[in-house]
Amino acid sequence: MNEPPTEPAVPGPTDPDDLVEALLFSVSHDLRSPLLTLSLAGELISESLGDRLRAESSSGLVALDALQHGARDLERMLQALTVVSRARRRPLETSRSPLRLLLGGHVVISEAGDLGSRLVAVDPLAVREIIDAVCGEEPAEIHVSLSEAFALLRLPLDEALADVRGAPLVALAHSLQRHAGTLVEALGAAQVMLERSGGHIAIADEGVHVWLPRAESRGSE
Amino acid sequence: MKPVHPAAILVVDDDSDHAQIARIVLRSIAPGIPVDVCGSSALVLDAASELPRDTLVLMDRILHGRESFGAIVELRAARPDVWVVLLSAALSSVDRAYAIACGAYEAMEKPGSLDGWREMLGSVVAHEPAATAPSRRPTRAA
Numbered sequence: 292m293n294e295p296p297t298e299p300a301v302p303g304p305t306d307p308d309d310l311v312e313a314l315l316f317s318v319s320h321d322l323r324s325p326l327l328t329l330s331l332a333g334e335l336i337s338e339s340l341g342d343r344l345r346a347e348s349s350s351g352l353v354a355l356d357a358l359q360h361g362a363r364d365l366e367r368m369l370q371a372l373t374v375v376s377r378a379r380r381r382p383l384e385t386s387r388s389p390l391r392l393l394l395g396g397h398v399v400i401s402e403a404g405d406l407g408s409r410l411v412a413v414d415p416l417a418v419r420e421i422i423d424a425v426c427g428e429e430p431a432e433i434h435v436s437l438s439e440a441f442a443l444l445r446l447p448l449d450e451a452l453a454d455v456r457g458a459p460l461v462a463l464a465h466s467l468q469r470h471a472g473t474l475v476e477a478l479g480a481a482q483v484m485l486e487r488s489g490g491h492i493a494i495a496d497e498g499v500h501v502w503l504p505r506a507e508s509r510g511s512e
Numbered sequence: 513m514k515p516v517h518p519a520a521i522l523v524v525d526d527d528s529d530h531a532q533i534a535r536i537v538l539r540s541i542a543p544g545i546p547v548d549v550c551g552s553s554a555l556v557l558d559a560a561s562e563l564p565r566d567t568l569v570l571m572d573r574i575l576h577g578r579e580s581f582g583a584i585v586e587l588r589a590a591r592p593d594v595w596v597v598l599l600s601a602a603l604s605s606v607d608r609a610y611a612i613a614c615g616a617y618e619a620m621e622k623p624g625s626l627d628g629w630r631e632m633l634g635s636v637v638a639h640e641p642a643a644t645a646p647s648r649r650p651t652r653a654a
Contacts, residue, residue, distance in 0.1 A: 320574065320602040327601060327622055328529040334626040335536070366624050377604045 312379055319373035326369065330362040364468075371463060371471035371479075378480035383414040385488055387506040390442060393418050394433055397426065401435045411442050412506040413488050421481040421492070424474065425449060425499050434498070437505070441490070446499040449474055455494050458482060462494075513618050515638035516595050518568035521547045524556055524580075525572040525599075530622065534570060534599075537629045542637045552576060553583035560590040567591075568637065573600035573607070573619075581614045588615035597636055 337355055344352040390399075391407030392415055399407070411418075425446045426433070434445035451474045455462045459478035463470045470476055478499070482492045489504040521538055525531040531549045538547045550556055553575050556563075563569075569587065571580050584596050598611040598619035611619035618636065623629050 316602070320600070323601040324527055324530070324622075327624060328527070328533075330624050331533045331626055331629070332529070335533070338626070363624075373602050376602075380604060380606060382606065 312376070315372055315376035315379065319369055319376050323366070323369050323373070326362060326365055329358065330366065333359040333362060368467040368471045371467055371476045374476055374480045375460070375463070375483060378483035379487075381417075381484065383417060383484065383487060385412055385414050387411075388413055388415040388418075390435065393422065393503075394435070394444075397422070397430050398432045399435055400432055403435075403437060406435050406437065406442070409437065409442060410506040411503040413490065413503050414484070417481075417484045417488075418501075418503065421478070421485070421501065422446065424477040424481065440505060441502040442505055444501040444503065445497060446501065448494070448496075448498045451475075452478075452494050452499070456496070458493055513635065515634075515636060516568055516617065517566070517638045518545060518595065519566040520564040521545055521568045521570065521637070522556065522563065523547065523549045523570045524551075524553060524575065525549070525570075526551050526575045527572065530572070533626075533629065534633070537626065537633055538637070541630055541634050545637070553580055553587075557583060557586055557590070560587055563591060563594060565593055567594045569594055569596045570633075570636075571596055571598055571616075573598055573603065573611075581611060584611065584614045584616050 333355060337359070341352075341355070344355065387410045389407060390409050390411065393411070393413075394407070422433070422444075425431075431447050433447075436443045436445075455470075455475055459475050460482040462475050463479040470479075478492060478494070485492050485501065485503075491500075491502040493500045521542070523531045523534045523538075525534070528549075528551065531551070535547050535549060538545070553571065556569065556571075571584065573580055575583070580598065584598065587594065587596060595617040596615065598616045599622050600607065600619070601622050603619060603621040608619040620632055620636075623632055
C-alpha cells in the first residue's frame with residue numbers, strides 16, 4: 292500500500308534584507324556582464340571600422356556613437372547600485388572613537404566647548420570617508436553638538452546637493468539617472484554604512500547632518 | 513602585483529563574448545603566448561594535468577551561476593605551478609581578499625573599456641620575453 296504523500300514543510304519567511312542584498316548583487320554583477328559586452332564590442336567596431344564609417348559619413352557612425360553613449364550611461368547607473376551593494380557588505384570595524392580622531396584637520400565649531408574627547412561607536416575609517424566625500428580635502432567648518440544618544444555633525448552643503456533634501460539613499464533610489472555618479476551616490480552608500488552602525492545622515496538647508504551613535508551615556512559626562 | 517611570465521594562457525569564461533575579447537586583447541599585448549578558451553571550470557579541472565607548465569588561468573568569478581572560488585582551490589591544489597587570476601564583472605575588496613585566500617594570484621574587476629582591458633591584462637602578463645626575465649613562481653608578492 293502506498294504511503295500517503297507528506298505535506299511539504301512550510302518554508303520560513305525570506306529575510307527582506309537578504310533578498311535586497313541578493314538582488315543588488317545580481318543587478319550589479321549579472322547585468323554588468325552583458326553591458327560590458329556591448330561597450331567593448333562597440334569599441335572594437337570603432338577601432339576596426341571607425342575610420343571607414345567616418346569617411347563615408349554614414350548612419351553607421353551615428354548608430355555606433357549612440358550605442359557607446361547608451362552603454363556608458365547604463366554603466367554609470369549600474370555602478371551606483373554596485374556602490375550601494377558594497378556598502379551593505381563592507382565589513383565595519385566599529386570602535387569607540389573620539390570625535391577628535393574623526394574631525395582632525397577640520398575647523399570644529401561647538402557651543403558646548405571642546406568635544407574632541409567624546410566617544411562615538413563607529414567605524415572611524417568609514418566616517419572619515421564620508422566627511423572627505425562631503426568636505427573634500429580642504430579644511431572645512433564642521434558644527435558639532437551632542438544629544439542623549441548621538442553626536443551630531445553638520446557638514447557644509449556642497450553645491451552639488453543644492454536641490455536634494457532628506458535621506459540621500461531615497462534621492463538616489465528615486466532617480467538613478469539623475470544622481471548616479473554624483474555626491475548623492477556617495478552619500479547614499481554612507482547612509483547604508485551609518486545606519487548599520489546605528490547612525491543616520493540627511494541633507495538639509497543648513498548642511499549635511501550626520502548622526503553618530505555615542506559610545507558613552509550622559510551619566511558618564 | 514608583479515606581472516607573470518606564462519608559457520600559455522587559458523581564459524575560462526562561460527560568456528564567450530568576454531572570452532573572445534580577452535583573447536583579442538591578449539593577442540595584442542602578448543602576441544607570442546598561446547591563448548586558449550574554455551567555458552567551464554569543470555573542464556579545466558578535468559584536464560588540469562594537461563595544462564602546460566606555468567599556465568596563466570584567467571577565470572571568471574561566476575561560471576554557469578556558481579562562484580569559482582572552490583575551483584581555484586582545487587586547481588591550485590592540483591597544479592601549484594599555474595597562476596590563477598580571477599576576473600569579475602563586479603568585485604569588492606572583500607571578494608578580492610577571499611579570492612587570494614583561495615589561492616588566486618590576483619583578482620580584478622573587468623574594465624568597461626578596451627584600454628582598461630589592455631591596462632589590466634598588461635599588468636598581469638609581462639611584456640618582456642620570458643627568456644630574459646628571472647623565473648617567477650606563482651606565489652603572490654606582498
